[in-house]
Amino acid sequence: MSDTAIFPDLKGASVFITGGGSGIGAALSEGFLRQGAKVAFVGRSDASAFVARMEAETGNPPLFIQCDITDIPALKSAIEQAAEAHGPITTLVNNAANDQRHATLDVDEEFWDWAQAINLKAYFFACQAVLPGMQAAGGGSIVNFTSISYMMGNSGYPAYTTANAGINGMTRSLAREFGADRIRVNALAPGWVLTDKQLDKWATPEALAAHLERQCLKDHLAPQDIVGSTLFLASATSRMITGQTLVVDGGVVVTG
Ligand SMILES: NC(=O)c1ccc[n+]([C@@H]2O[C@H](COP(=O)([O-])OP(=O)(O)OC[C@H]3O[C@@H](n4cnc5c(N)ncnc54)[C@H](O)[C@@H]3O)[C@@H](O)[C@H]2O)c1
Numbered sequence: 001m002s003d004t005a006i007f008p009d010l011k012g013a014s015v016f017i018t019g020g021g022s023g024i025g026a027a028l029s030e031g032f033l034r035q036g037a038k039v040a041f042v043g044r045s046d047a048s049a050f051v052a053r054m055e056a057e058t059g060n061p062p063l064f065i066q067c068d069i070t071d072i073p074a075l076k077s078a079i080e081q082a083a084e085a086h087g088p089i090t091t092l093v094n095n096a097a098n099d100q101r102h103a104t105l106d107v108d109e110e111f112w113d114w115a116q117a118i119n120l121k122a123y124f125f126a127c128q129a130v131l132p133g134m135q136a137a138g139g140g141s142i143v144n145f146t147s148i149s150y151m152m153g154n155s156g157y158p159a160y161t162t163a164n165a166g167i168n169g170m171t172r173s174l175a176r177e178f179g180a181d182r183i184r185v186n187a188l189a190p191g192w193v194l195t196d197k198q199l200d201k202w203a204t205p206e207a208l209a210a211h212l213e214r215q216c217l218k219d220h221l222a223p224q225d226i227v228g229s230t231l232f233l234a235s236a237t238s239r240m241i242t243g244q245t246l247v248v249d250g251g252v253v254v255t256g
C-alpha cells in the first residue's frame, strides 16, 4: 500500500465497514487498520484468509462478521456485535454495493427491489443503527460510497445509478438532521477503480481507453487511491465538512 497520512484521532476508533473484505472495501479495512483503528466489517462470504493476512501484515486483526446486508435484522445485529467488541461505532463506511449490469426493459420488480436493497436500503438502515451510539459518544462520521456513474449519465445499470443518486440525497438529509449531534455524513464518489472484479467483468481495453480519455489525470485508479480520502472524511481533520460528495475520479470530464 502506498504511504498515507496519519490521522491521530483514528487510532483506537471503532470503525464499521460494509463489504470490507474485497475490492475497495479491503483497501479501506487495511487503511483503517494501519491507522490503529478497531475495524469490524461485514461481507457475505468467509473472509478468514483476509483477516489472517491483515493480522500478519498490520498486527491489527479486523473483526469479520458474516452477514448479507439485505437482511436488515442481521445487519443491525452485526453492528451491535461490533459495538460490543470495539465500543460505540464512531465511523461507519457504507461501501458494499453491487453494480451488476442490466437493461431497463429487462428489469422486473424482484430485480429492482434486490438492487435497491443492497445499494440503498442497507445504507439507510446501517446509518440508523449507528446514529444513537454516535449521539451518545458526542459525534461520529459516516461515509456513504456512491459512484460517478449517475453523474456521467451512464446507461447499462439504471437501478444502480438510481440508488447512487439516492445516496447523495440521503447523505444531505442525514447531515442536516444529525449535524447538531456533531455527526457528519458525507458521500464519496469514486471513478472507475480497477478492482479484480472490474477487471474480470467489465474492463475491456476499449472501455478502459475511452474512460482514460475522459480523465484529466491519465492513470487508472486502484483501490488504494480511495483510502486517503476516506480516512480524511472519517477523521476530525475534516471536522467542518458534512453533507458533501467528494469525487475521487482522476477528473472525469462529463460531456453531453
Ligand atoms: N470499482 C469501481 O469502479 C467503483 C466505481 C464507483 C463506485 N464504486 C463504489 O465503491 C464501493 C465498492 O465497490 P467495489 O468495486 O469495491 O465493489 P465489489 O463488488 O468489488 O465489492 C463489494 C463488497 O461488498 C460485498 N457485498 C456485496 N453485496 C453484499 C451483500 N448483500 N451483503 C454483504 N456484503 C455484500 C462484497 O462481498 C464485496 O466485499 C461500492 O459502493 C461501489 O458502488 C466502485
Ligand SMILES: O=C(O)C(=O)C[C@H](O)[C@H](O)CO
Pocket (backbone or CB within 6 Å): 099, 147, 148, 149, 154, 190, 191, 192, 193, 211
Ligand atoms: O460505479 C461503478 O461501479 C463504476 O464502474 C463506475 C465507472 O466509473 C464506470 O463504469 C465507467 O464508465
